[in-house]
Amino acid sequence: MNANEATLVWVDEYSRMAEAYDKNVAPRFEPIAQEVVRLVDPKPGELFLDVGTGTGLLACQIAPRVLPQGVVAIDLADGAISVASYRAGNAGIRNIRFEMLDSRNIVYHGKLFDAAVSNLGIPALGYDRVFQEVHRVLKPSGRFVFSEWPTDPNPSFAALRELLEKHGTRSPSKDLALVREAVRLVRTDPEAKALGDPRAVLKALGVAGFEKRDATTKTFPVRFTSVAELVVFAGSYGWYERELREMTIESRKTFDEELAIRLKPLTTSAGIEDTWTLNLFVARSE
Numbered sequence: 001m002n003a004n005e006a007t008l009v010w011v012d013e014y015s016r017m018a019e020a021y022d023k024n025v026a027p028r029f030e031p032i033a034q035e036v037v038r039l040v041d042p043k044p045g046e047l048f049l050d051v052g053t054g055t056g057l058l059a060c061q062i063a064p065r066v067l068p069q070g071v072v073a074i075d076l077a078d079g080a081i082s083v084a085s086y087r088a089g090n091a092g093i094r095n096i097r098f099e100m101l102d103s104r105n106i107v108y109h110g111k112l113f114d115a116a117v118s119n120l121g122i123p124a125l126g127y128d129r130v131f132q133e134v135h136r137v138l139k140p141s142g143r144f145v146f147s148e149w150p151t152d153p154n155p156s157f158a159a160l161r162e163l164l165e166k167h168g169t170r171s172p173s174k175d176l177a178l179v180r181e182a183v184r185l186v187r188t189d190p191e192a193k194a195l196g197d198p199r200a201v202l203k204a205l206g207v208a209g210f211e212k213r214d215a216t217t218k219t220f221p222v223r224f225t226s227v228a229e230l231v232v233f234a235g236s237y238g239w240y241e242r243e244l245r246e247m248t249i250e251s252r253k254t255f256d257e258e259l260a261i262r263l264k265p266l267t268t269s270a271g272i273e274d275t276w277t278l279n280l281f282v283a284r285s286e
C-alpha cells in the first residue's frame with residue numbers, strides 16, 4: 001500500500017463513520033475548535049478556508065463571524081461533507097461552501113483567502129504539500145491556524161490502541177486488513193509521525209513559505225462517564241469500530257477487563273478523567 005492508497009482508505013473510514021463521528025466525537029472536539037477560533041480571530045468580511053472540515057465543526061463556528069463573507073470547507077470524505085451540510089443547515093448557516101477536495105491539491109485560485117484553519121484535519125501523509133497549498137491560496141499576510149495531536153497519544157488512547165492490537169482478530173476481513181495497513185503506514189512512516197512534532201511542523205511551515213510561525217501546547221480536560229462511553233467515542237473512528245466488531249466474544253471480554261484495569265489511574269467517582277494535550281500552530285506569510 002502506498003501513501004495515496006492509505007489516504008483513500010483512511011478517508012473512506014471517515015465517510016463511513018461520519019454520523020457516529022458527528023454524534024460521539026465532534027462534541028468533544030468543540031473546546032479545541034474554539035481555541036483555533038480564538039487564535040485566528042475571524043473578522044466580518046473575511047474569506048476563510050477550513051481544511052479537513054469533517055462534519056463541519058470548525059467551519060460552523062467561524063461562518064457567523066465572517067458574514068457577509070463565508071467559509072470554504074474542504075474534505076475528501078463525501079459522507080462527512082453531507083453530515084456537515086446538515087449541521088450547517090440545521091444551524092441556519094448559509095455562508096459555507098462545502099467541497100469534496102484533497103487538501104494536498106486545493107483546486108482554488110492563488111491568494112484568495114484571508115485565513116485558513118484546521119481542527120485536527122491536516123493529513124499526516126503529505127502535510128508538507130498541504131502547507132504549500134494553503135500558502136498558495138492565502139492572501140499575502142494571510143494567517144493559518146490549526147490544531148494537531150502530538151506524536152505520543154493521550155493516556156486513554158494509548159491504552160485503547162495497545163489493547164486493540166493485543167486482542168484484535170487474527171483473521172481480519174479484507175476491509176479490516178486494509179485499514180490496519182493504512183493505520184500502520186500512518187503510525188510508522190517517519191514523515192507522517194513528524195506531524196506530531198512541533199519542531200518538524202514549524203520547519204515544514206517555513207519551507208512552505210510561512211515566514212512567521214509559532215507553536216504552543218495546550219491541555220484540555222476530558223471526562224467520560226464510564227469505560228463504555230470511552231469505547232463508544234473510540235468506536236466512532238473506522239479502525240476502532242472494525243477492530244471491536246471483529247473481535248471474538250472472549251477477546252472482547254478480556255479487552256474490556258484489561259481496559260478498565262489500565263484506566264484505573266484515571267478513574268474517579270465521576271468516570272474517566274483524561275487530559276488531552278494538543279499542539280496549536282499560528283503561521284503567517286508576509
Ligand SMILES: C[S@@+](CC[C@H](N)C(=O)[O-])C[C@H]1O[C@@H](n2cnc3c(N)ncnc32)[C@H](O)[C@@H]1O
Pocket residue numbers: 007010011014015026029033051052053054055056057058074075076077080101102103104118119120121122123
Ligand atoms: C479528525 S477529522 C477532523 C474533522 C473536523 N475538523 C473536526 O474537528 O471534527 C480529520 C478529517 O480530515 C479529512 N482528511 C484526511 N485526509 C484528507 C485529505 N488528504 N484531504 C482532505 N481531507 C482529508 C478526513 O476525511 C477527516 O474528515
